[in-house]
Amino acid sequence: MEPDPSKSPTGGSSSLIFLGTGCSGTLPDARCLLKPSTPPCAVCSMGISLPPEGNPNYRLNTSLLVDYCHDDGTHRYILIDIGKTFREQVLRWFVHHKVPYVDSIILTHEHADAVLGLDDVWVVQPRNDRNDVEQIPIFLTQFTMDSIARRFPYLVEQRPEDGDEDAQAAKIDWKIVQDDVEKPFVASALEFVPLPVMHGEGYICLGFLFGRRARVAYLSDVSRFLPKTKHGKKLILVHNSLFR
Amino acid sequence: MEPDPSKSPTGGSSSLIFLGTGCSGTLPDARCLLKPSTPPCAVCSMGISLPPEGNPNYRLNTSLLVDYCHDDGTHRYILIDIGKTFREQVLRWFVHHKVPYVDSIILTHEHADAVLGLDDVWVVQPRNDRNDVEQIPIFLTQFTMDSIARRFPYLVEQRPEDGDEDAQAAKIDWKIVQDDVEKPFVASALEFVPLPVMHGEGYICLGFLFGRRARVAYLSDVSRFLPKTKHGKKLILVHNSLFR
Numbered sequence: 001m002e003p004d005p006s007k008s009p010t011g012g013s014s015s016l017i018f019l020g021t022g023c024s025g026t027l028p029d030a031r032c033l034l035k036p037s038t039p040p041c042a043v044c045s046m047g048i049s050l051p052p053e054g055n056p057n058y059r060l061n062t063s064l065l066v067d068y069c070h071d072d073g074t075h076r077y078i079l080i081d082i083g084k085t086f087r088e089q090v091l092r093w094f095v096h097h098k099v100p101y102v103d104s105i106i107l108t109h110e111h112a113d114a115v116l117g118l119d120d121v122w123v124v125q126p127r128n129d130r131n132d133v134e135q136i137p138i139f140l141t142q143f144t145m146d147s148i149a150r151r152f153p154y155l156v157e158q159r160p161e162d163g164d165e166d167a168q169a170a171k172i173d174w175k176i177v178q179d180d181v182e183k184p185f186v187a188s189a190l191e192f193v194p195l196p197v198m199h200g201e202g203y204i205c206l207g208f209l210f211g212r213r214a215r216v217a218y219l220s221d222v223s224r225f226l227p228k229t230k231h232g233k234k235l236i237l238v239h240n241s242l243f244r
Numbered sequence: 245m246e247p248d249p250s251k252s253p254t255g256g257s258s259s260l261i262f263l264g265t266g267c268s269g270t271l272p273d274a275r276c277l278l279k280p281s282t283p284p285c286a287v288c289s290m291g292i293s294l295p296p297e298g299n300p301n302y303r304l305n306t307s308l309l310v311d312y313c314h315d316d317g318t319h320r321y322i323l324i325d326i327g328k329t330f331r332e333q334v335l336r337w338f339v340h341h342k343v344p345y346v347d348s349i350i351l352t353h354e355h356a357d358a359v360l361g362l363d364d365v366w367v368v369q370p371r372n373d374r375n376d377v378e379q380i381p382i383f384l385t386q387f388t389m390d391s392i393a394r395r396f397p398y399l400v401e402q403r404p405e406d407g408d409e410d411a412q413a414a415k416i417d418w419k420i421v422q423d424d425v426e427k428p429f430v431a432s433a434l435e436f437v438p439l440p441v442m443h444g445e446g447y448i449c450l451g452f453l454f455g456r457r458a459r460v461a462y463l464s465d466v467s468r469f470l471p472k473t474k475h476g477k478k479l480i481l482v483h484n485s486l487f488r
Contacts, residue, residue, distance in 0.1 A: 030364075030368070033339050091277070
């Protein structure tokens with residue numbers, strides 16, 4: 001399978017596409033709209049009164065698409081997190097940027113806003129020349145895997161949901177990674193260094209350090225850094241972009 | 245808590261608000277848009293080229309809101325199914341129809357397109373005069389309950405997700421019902437008769453018969469009727485509305 005580099009929005013370079021920079025509950029907050037305060041909340045009012053594109057107050061679950069351009073000009077698409085609003089993100093931003101599929105997925109943690117879109121993963125799976133669905137690798141910790149297995153047993157067992165005879169089963173290659181900065185892994189030929197951080201005490205969420213020419217540290221859900229995660233090198237830091 | 249009847253779109257009468265009449269994968273199908281055929285699929289192209297309101301090819305997960313007007317003029321809002329697209333449905337149709345909250349929820353079955361919006365149930369919970377969240381009853385079979393308990397343990401245990409210290413815990417009163425036409429139950433003072441049907445062989449999905457002046461049979465996911473579910477009375481039949 002050879003993606004057509006001319007179809008990439010970035011031509012011969014890599015890019016980051018921020019599919020969502022909102023909180024778990026997203027913006028606008030429906031509560032503000034169903035029971036408006038006096039005066040109404042300006043943020044949520046704007047969130048629904050302008051088209052979502054370019055609307056700073058229409059924000060979906062945090063998710064990043066890495067459009068990675070290899071040296072030979074081919075593009076690979078690596079998705080970090082697939083939350084509750086994944087369907088909308090695909091319809092809006094995949095179509096806009098002409099992203100044809102996802103090559104691999106990486107999960108930061110197992111909260112609903114990071115994984116609940118997995119039921120729709122089949123719509124972005126790559127296909128081979130005969131139009132058969134190809135397996136998509138999903139990188140995640142064992143802790144996240146255990147949670148996914150409870151939530152989506154049919155995805156782990158590669159079958160449709162019970163009783164859903166017409167549905168297509170997703171084809172997924174589950175790949176366990178370690179929450180350890182010393183244990184990088186490779187997704188679609190790009191190396192990712194896990195950056196474990198605390199997301200509430202007692203709960204570890206992964207950030208990732210990646211990129212060859214520019215180094216990017218992507219940390220989407222952090223309450224406290226761990227000493228071992230601090231990194232001295234010069235890099236682009238993307239950190240809880242909701243608050244920036 | 246006394247809802248303001250003047251705020252209801254239907255004034256002094258009951259109504260049915262179809263929040264979604266789409267399939268599990270919704271319309272438009274993102275696959276048609278990411279890899280367009282030649283010529284492009286007319287249905288999915290229209291699904292994304294017009295605003296969702298009034299667009300017959302923009303269809304979200306099947307879900308019905310029963311706006312039930314009591315004899316004293318007060319309204320109660322009963323939601324049947326809360327699928328993957330619940331957030332969008334609230335923002336679009338709850339706001340449009342000025343629906344302030346949901347009084348009770350009924351689940352037809354435990355597939356993703358019927359239950360995966362449960363993580364967002366907190367945005368439509370009723371509140372008392374002191375603005376405290378009130379418990380919302382959710383009616384479901386034991387089979388569905390067991391599935392929900394695996395998928396959403398934090399909702400069943402009434403706590404935030406692990407590590408999500410800032411989140412608000414939903415307050416839910418889980419109410420087990422039988423898949424038996426002889427065992428009606430009452431949600432927000434309206435009687436519902438369960439209508440078990442097959443949804444794929446070996447898998448039971450519930451439809452419901454309800455309404456005082458007009459009788460409505462709502463059957464959202466049916467592959468085969470069961471003899472005991474057939475009902476001789478004159479009624480309004482809503483059946484797999486996707487295909488009508």
